[in-house]
Amino acid sequence: MTTRQFGAPVQRKEDPRLVTGNGRYLDDLGHTAYEVAFVRSPHAHARITDIDVDGALEVDGVIAVYTHEDLDGPVGDRLPLLIPHPSIVAGRTGHALAKDDVNHVGEAIVMVVARDRYLAEDAAQRIVVSYDFLPPIVGLEKSRDGEGLVHDDAPGNVAAHLLQEVGNVEAAMAKAPRTLTLDLEIERSACMPMEGKGVLAHWDADEQRMRIHSSTQTTTGVRAAVASKLQLPLAQVECIAPDVGGGFGVKIMHPWPEEVLIPWAARRLDHDVKWTEDRREHFTSSAHERGQLQQVTVGFDDDGRLLALDVKFWHDNGAYLPYGVIVPIITATQLLGPYKPQNYRVEFWSMYTNTVLVTPYRGAGRPQGCFAMERTMDAIAAELGIDRTEVRSRNFIQPEEMPYDQGLLFQDGRPLKYDSGDFPASLAKLKALVGWDDFTAYREQAEAEGRKVGLGIGCYVEGTGVGPYEGGHVHVETSGRVNVATGLTTQGQGHQTILAQIVADELGVSIDDVHVTTGDTRRMPYAVGTFASRGAVMSGNAVALAARAVRAKALRIAADALEVSEADLQIEDGTISVKGAPHASIALSTVAVMSNPLRYAFDESAKAATQFAGAFDPDKPPVADDDEPGLEGKDYYSPTQATFANGMHAAIVETDPVTAEITILRYCVIHDCGTVVNPMIVEGQVHGGVAQGVGGALYERMAYDETGQLLNASFMDFLIPYASEVPHIETDHLETPSPLNPLGIKGAGEAGTIPVTAVIASAIEDAEGFPIRSMPISPTELWDLRREHAAAAQSTSASTPTTTTTPTQESA
Amino acid sequence: MKPAPFVHHSPRTLDEAVAVLGDVGHDGKVLAGGQSLIPVLNMRLAQPAHLVDINRVAGLDTVTVTDTSVRVGAIVRHAQLEKHDGAYAVLPLLRQALRNVAHPAIRNRGTTVGSIAHADAAGEMPSIAVLTDAVIEAIGPRGRREIAAREFFEGPLQTLLEADEILEAVRFGRFAPGTRTAFLESARRHGDYALAGLGVAVDVEGDGPDAVVRGARAAYVSVTDIPVVLDLSEAVAGQRVSSASWDGVEELVQAGIAPEADIHASSDYRRALAVELTRRALTTAATTTEPATTTTEGHA
Numbered sequence A: 001m002t003t004r005q006f007g008a009p010v011q012r013k014e015d016p017r018l019v020t021g022n023g024r025y026l027d028d029l030g031h032t033a034y035e036v037a038f039v040r041s042p043h044a045h046a047r048i049t050d051i052d053v054d055g056a057l058e059v060d061g062v063i064a065v066y067t068h069e070d071l072d073g074p075v076g077d078r079l080p081l082l083i084p085h086p087s088i089v090a091g092r093t094g095h096a097l098a099k100d101d102v103n104h105v106g107e108a109i110v111m112v113v114a115r116d117r118y119l120a121e122d123a124a125q126r127i128v129v130s131y132d133f134l135p136p137i138v139g140l141e142k143s144r145d146g147e148g149l150v151h152d153d154a155p156g157n158v159a160a161h162l163l164q165e166v167g168n169v170e171a172a173m174a175k176a177p178r179t180l181t182l183d184l185e186i187e188r189s190a191c192m193p194m195e196g197k198g199v200l201a202h203w204d205a206d207e208q209r210m211r212i213h214s215s216t217q218t219t220t221g222v223r224a225a226v227a228s229k230l231q232l233p234l235a236q237v238e239c240i241a242p243d244v245g246g247g248f249g250v251k252i253m254h255p256w257p258e259e260v261l262i263p264w265a266a267r268r269l270d271h272d273v274k275w276t277e278d279r280r281e282h283f284t285s286s287a288h289e290r291g292q293l294q295q296v297t298v299g300f301d302d303d304g305r306l307l308a309l310d311v312k313f314w315h316d317n318g319a320y321l322p323y324g325v326i327v328p329i330i331t332a333t334q335l336l337g338p339y340k341p342q343n344y345r346v347e348f349w350s351m352y353t354n355t356v357l358v359t360p361y362r363g364a365g366r367p368q369g370c371f372a373m374e375r376t377m378d379a380i381a382a383e384l385g386i387d388r389t390e391v392r393s394r395n396f397i398q399p400e401e402m403p404y405d406q407g408l409l410f411q412d413g414r415p416l417k418y419d420s421g422d423f424p425a426s427l428a429k430l431k432a433l434v435g436w437d438d439f440t441a442y443r444e445q446a447e448a449e450g451r452k453v454g455l456g457i458g459c460y461v462e463g464t465g466v467g468p469y470e471g472g473h474v475h476v477e478t479s480g481r482v483n484v485a486t487g488l489t490t491q492g493q494g495h496q497t498i499l500a501q502i503v504a505d506e507l508g509v510s511i512d513d514v515h516v517t518t519g520d521t522r523r524m525p526y527a528v529g530t531f532a533s534r535g536a537v538m539s540g541n542a543v544a545l546a547a548r549a550v551r552a553k554a555l556r557i558a559a560d561a562l563e564v565s566e567a568d569l570q571i572e573d574g575t576i577s578v579k580g581a582p583h584a585s586i587a588l589s590t591v592a593v594m595s596n597p598l599r600y601a602f603d604e605s606a607k608a609a610t611q612f613a614g615a616f617d618p619d620k621p622p623v624a625d626d627d628e629p630g631l632e633g634k635d636y637y638s639p640t641q642a643t644f645a646n647g648m649h650a651a652i653v654e655t656d657p658v659t660a661e662i663t664i665l666r667y668c669v670i671h672d673c674g675t676v677v678n679p680m681i682v683e684g685q686v687h688g689g690v691a692q693g694v695g696g697a698l699y700e701r702m703a704y705d706e707t708g709q710l711l712n713a714s715f716m717d718f719l720i721p722y723a724s725e726v727p728h729i730e731t732d733h734l735e736t737p738s739p740l741n742p743l744g745i746k747g748a749g750e751a752g753t754i755p756v757t758a759v760i761a762s763a764i765e766d767a768e769g770f771p772i773r774s775m776p777i778s779p780t781e782l783w784d785l786r787r788e789h790a791a792a793a794q795s796t797s798a799s800t801p802t803t804t805t806t807p808t809q810e811s812a
Numbered sequence B: 001m002k003p004a005p006f007v008h009h010s011p012r013t014l015d016e017a018v019a020v021l022g023d024v025g026h027d028g029k030v031l032a033g034g035q036s037l038i039p040v041l042n043m044r045l046a047q048p049a050h051l052v053d054i055n056r057v058a059g060l061d062t063v064t065v066t067d068t069s070v071r072v073g074a075i076v077r078h079a080q081l082e083k084h085d086g087a088y089a090v091l092p093l094l095r096q097a098l099r100n101v102a103h104p105a106i107r108n109r110g111t112t113v114g115s116i117a118h119a120d121a122a123g124e125m126p127s128i129a130v131l132t133d134a135v136i137e138a139i140g141p142r143g144r145r146e147i148a149a150r151e152f153f154e155g156p157l158q159t160l161l162e163a164d165e166i167l168e169a170v171r172f173g174r175f176a177p178g179t180r181t182a183f184l185e186s187a188r189r190h191g192d193y194a195l196a197g198l199g200v201a202v203d204v205e206g207d208g209p210d211a212v213v214r215g216a217r218a219a220y221v222s223v224t225d226i227p228v229v230l231d232l233s234e235a236v237a238g239q240r241v242s243s244a245s246w247d248g249v250e251e252l253v254q255a256g257i258a259p260e261a262d263i264h265a266s267s268d269y270r271r272a273l274a275v276e277l278t279r280r281a282l283t284t285a286a287t288t289t290e291p292a293t294t295t296t297e298g299h300a
Helices: A015-019 A117-124 A140-145 A169-175 A219-230 A257-269 A279-285 A326-334 A366-384 A388-395 A423-434 A436-448 A495-507 A535-562 A588-594 A605-609 A679-699 A756-768 A779-796 B014-027 B037-042 B078-082 B085-090 B092-098 B104-109 B112-118 B124-131 B249-256 B267-286
Strands: A034-040 A046-052 A062-066 A108-114 A128-133 A158-166 A178-186 A198-204 A209-214 A237-240 A273-276 A292-300 A306-318 A344-352 A404-409 A415-418 A452-464 A470-476 A482-486 A514-518 A569-572 A575-578 A581-587 A631-637 A643-655 A662-672 A729-733 B007-009 B028-031 B050-053 B063-065 B069-073 B135-140 B143-148 B153-155 B166-173 B179-187 B194-205 B212-221 B229-231
Touching (some): A034 A117, A034 A257, A046 A108, A062 A117, A062 A257, A108 A117, A140 A292, A140 A306, A140 A344, A158 A326, A158 A404, A169 A292, A178 A366, A219 A237, A257 A273, A292 A366, A306 A326, A306 A366, A326 A344, A326 A366, A326 A404, A366 A388, A366 A452, A366 A756, A423 A436, A423 A452, A423 A662, A436 A643, A452 A756, A470 A495, A470 A535, A470 A588, A482 A495, A495 A514, A495 A535, A535 A569, A535 A575, A535 A581, A535 A588, A575 A588, A581 A588, A588 A605, A588 A631, A643 A756, A662 A756, A679 A729, A679 A756, A756 A779, A779 B267, B007 B014, B014 B028, B014 B050, B014 B135, B014 B166, B028 B037, B063 B085, B069 B112, B078 B092, B078 B104, B085 B092, B092 B179, B092 B194, B112 B166, B124 B166, B124 B179, B124 B194, B124 B212, B179 B267, B194 B267, B212 B267, B249 B267
Parallel strands (some): A034 A273, A209 A237, A306 A344, A482 A514, A662 A729, B007 B050, B028 B050
Antiparallel strands (some): A046 A128, A062 A108, A198 A209, A198 A273, A404 A415, A452 A643, A470 A482, A470 A631, A569 A575, A575 A581, A643 A662, B063 B069, B069 B166, B135 B143, B135 B166, B194 B212, B212 B229
């Protein structure tokens, strides 16, 4: 009896290799390749007046030095704007190497190719670039005032402007018994994968063929972009993602300048060329996210029910807009979470600044939207003196209202229509897990000990598994080995495991016989990429469909051989047998032999399929007109819309009454991603997501000064939480299957990250008793807020002085 | 992030090391644990032409406990000193402080003497050196000399050590009997450079809850340019350890520190933090159950 793999906490197939140091990452490849270093702009905004490369050319071991002038053909043109959208009023992208001007610190200006990276850096150091300085536009407020421009032809620094409205907000707001306005701010953070980007290109001059290895989340995207830029036939370009040490979104953006330049140089030099991004480069020349200013006006009744929601926000897209407006569109639409706003208007401006560009980072605009909505929910609760979960409950979409159409267009251009979810049930589970109703007693006890504690909550809905499609290819070899290929890439999530689980079940084989290849355009040339929590939904369903095709073919061949009806057959442990008569059976590997009529017997098992091996119908061709040789199947999964996962988090934090240090005491997660393929992997995704969320809430920010210098471009000063800063995470699951796909799956990759900033803000607000409107927050900022609120309280109520007694804490 | 070219020297004896460093003079740097120097080289913030690597020099890897001091050789790793029971028995402050030096992986490579030579204002061990009245043993082409830790630090990353001198060892002084110590710091993340921190040595007379504080000294991390010893005695003398109130220290601490703002904290916050940490460290030290420094037998 084959054990069902789907839904089981199967050990990750990739881990023995990865955790024993046998992974092959980009820099593990290409030891004989030339290596590249870049001269990057030290200035945020400047015109280049001169580039003197003479010093570099004197360095022994330097192969070539390139500036924009050297870039021929489309390589010298601007990089593509990947996702056009009607809201984009001034879509500007950069050049692979800066032409005339630079718009952020870190923009590549000169490319140095040398025998190794050391020599390349020695040479880069000798290159002198002269500049005329332009005023740097740093921060949304500076960008918004429009006095200085990042791009002369982008007036007001506005890259895009979009307004969406459902219902009539103005009328509903006017009639609302109560209104509140919140000004909110969320700062920049970034993906920070442990492995930065990297590209290795191999040009085969004889074959006129380009092979690219890139640490990317989309090999098909890179392949197509490079073929276009280098004017090569697509068929002559292949792209492979080796093991990728994390992506989190930054590697879905493509082509990065280096992904164009490295293949270009490899062809020009007829030699392998490699570039491995270092951490400083990653900080100043990859991508950031999150930075927004938001203004929320909400109308509601005395019970806390939403009547109208009016949101304006300004999104900092950095110096260029190559990935379009996906992030602010997601903020605008996913802000609504599990709630019915009745009337909703959202307007955003995507703004240029002289900083590193902004592309999706795990959560991709949702943490900001969740922050806006959940801060609003807490504000309504505070205004009315109603429990915060009660206000949320009263605004939930109910299970019987599913599918629920919010009336907006989502990031894929399709309706924002929730397919399933049971928000009241999720909330009930969360309240039980965190002990919501017992918290008052806990707080009183803590206060008696001189401690300040707070409880916070955050709810979200996440559109996952967006199209357009992914494909799956399943091939059974005559040994019984099952090869599975899908085109999207993996960055360590466990695709090799969950796709094998799915195929093992669909095909009735052992998971040990299933071998999964991802992100190799040689194996699956049609694919989109790994982003938007879509791997399991898209490729999971695609490989399931492909496996079903293989199963159907295997049963047809076996039914012929066993002279029974297909309906009477079953496949278990790689053997096809007649139900109720297990002795009448045939191995799947034998079926694989029979599926491919042979002329040559290259091994023992192949003999059975050769032309003199057995009886056949002389009137039929060996391969039927509507058939193909081999036991393989290919199919694509292309959904009409995204499937919507959801979750609710709660946290208990403690704030030190004197030092304002913030500690997360408990962190609870209820997660609903539909049918779970592997609960251990989903839990791991949630843990990782929460860890990144904690970073965004309490530690990480991009500390730009007013001149556009990033002051914390290292892991010493950019504070990614260590294990010691990440709380123990308590999780519970709810499974409301998606009706949209064959397996009922919803995505889980980004989920954990989304509400953390909102949850921590809620908890700190609860502990402190004053509103938290700007995140992340650090002890020094909380300490400042305490002083401001204490001073304000003193000045407004002279008769009742507010004194805070701060009992001395004894340290253990 | 690759260093500029340099010549790597790997002397096997101290004489050889001194000779090599004497030759390369101002264009050379001593490499011990490398936990500060290597990142600086990789970021090309410094480009010395020569590195004199003292990791293979014989005789620099020992901890010696004497009646008056704990002598730590130039390539003794933080972790080695942290785990040294003999040192802990006579000077628990070393272990108390070393637990706060970065992370275990860094403590396994980084050297205590190296961090004193580096003289980073955010380093823990320079402060411990001044608090314990340590003696710095330097050696160079002109021979050996000893420098009091309290005079050794001239400014952030600046010391009296000459470019051609090697810091051979540091002798941390043992406290008088009855001295109780603690180390406390607050960092944004566990193991980061502290926003503020301090080591304290509290002079206590008697035992049990009735023991009385006679005096206290503190040396700070990250809130002073160079490590200095602050005498808090006038604010704490006469307090019973079990019921002490340390509120009186605030004025002394405020006067004795000069924190600067950076991206992680304002100077006002660091001031408030340093004051509060002082109170808590005094409480910890006064009520500590860790070995009092009355043990007399000392051995390596």
